[in-house]
Amino acid sequence: MCTNKQIEIVIASKNRGKIKEIKSILSNKNIRWLTYLDFKDWPKIEESVNSYEENALKKAKTIANFTKKPTLAEDSGLEIDYLRGEPGIKSARYAGEGSTDLENVQKVLNLMKDCPFIERTARFRCVAVLYLPNDKFFMSQGKCEGKIDFSPNGESGFGYDPIFVPEGHSYTMAQIGIEEKNKISHRAKALKKLFRIVSIDIF
Numbered sequence: 586m587c588t589n590k591q592i593e594i595v596i597a598s599k600n601r602g603k604i605k606e607i608k609s610i611l612s613n614k615n616i617r618w619l620t621y622l623d624f625k626d627w628p629k630i631e632e633s634v635n636s637y638e639e640n641a642l643k644k645a646k647t648i649a650n651f652t653k654k655p656t657l658a659e660d661s662g663l664e665i666d667y668l669r670g671e672p673g674i675k676s677a678r679y680a681g682e683g684s685t686d687l688e689n690v691q692k693v694l695n696l697m698k699d700c701p702f703i704e705r706t707a708r709f710r711c712v713a714v715l716y717l718p719n720d721k722f723f724m725s726q727g728k729c730e731g732k733i734d735f736s737p738n739g740e741s742g743f744g745y746d747p748i749f750v751p752e753g754h755s756y757t758m759a760q761i762g763i764e765e766k767n768k769i770s771h772r773a774k775a776l777k778k779l780f781r782i783v784s785i786d787i788f
């Protein structure tokens with residue numbers, strides 16, 4: 586049954602770029618968002634290198650158990666064919682623990698300096714999980730195909746957006762802006778699918 590009641594959902598992420606996009610993608614839902622800024626003693630979550638699914642579920646479950654509220658998490662990454670799928674699950678820390686977005690981007694560009702444009706195919710992937718306090722959870726995924734540019738361009742977004750040119754576009758994700766990104770991104774696809782599945786259970 587669908588009602589108009591507002592529900593609280595915690596976003597289990599410390600990535601401000603992600604948080605902003607999640608809120609914007611789901612802005613048509615009647616949700617009061619909570620983040621790590623609303624809680625004391627937020628747990629530190631060690632991510633594995635096994636799969637996006639395992640990481641997304643671990644983040645959502647840990648924070649749902651901590652907050653006792655419905656919790657949304659996602660794990661995402663950039664897979665580059667020339668680099669045999671790297672940085673993939675290691676995307677956030679590709680240039681080492683604590684690395685910045687710029688350092689990660691620079692590492693990719695250095696490794697790809699001899700790669701011609703035609704072979705620069707890549708995709709962003711996202712696995713999203715909504716975990717409920719009754720231990721029921723929902724999972725979905727999304728991907729966005731594209732190519733890796735030769736140099737960074739654009740200011741919006743985060744992570745690898747300045748070097749990722751989505752399929753069908755001539756500009757990078759950081760140049761097309763958040764509104765356009767949220768129509769085509771891996772995150773938008775995963776979240777829209779997820780909320781189509783869960784809306785009957787939580788709203």
Ligand code: ITT
Binds near residue numbers: 662709742746
């Ligand atoms: P949380 O675990 O706290 O959510 P995180 O940044 O560590 O934050 P992930 O482990 O899922 O999250 O790593 C995702 C990384 O993949 C992210 O830090 C970027 O480097 C990259 N990435 C994912 N989605 C992206 C996007 O839409 N645009 C650019 N880069 C993205």
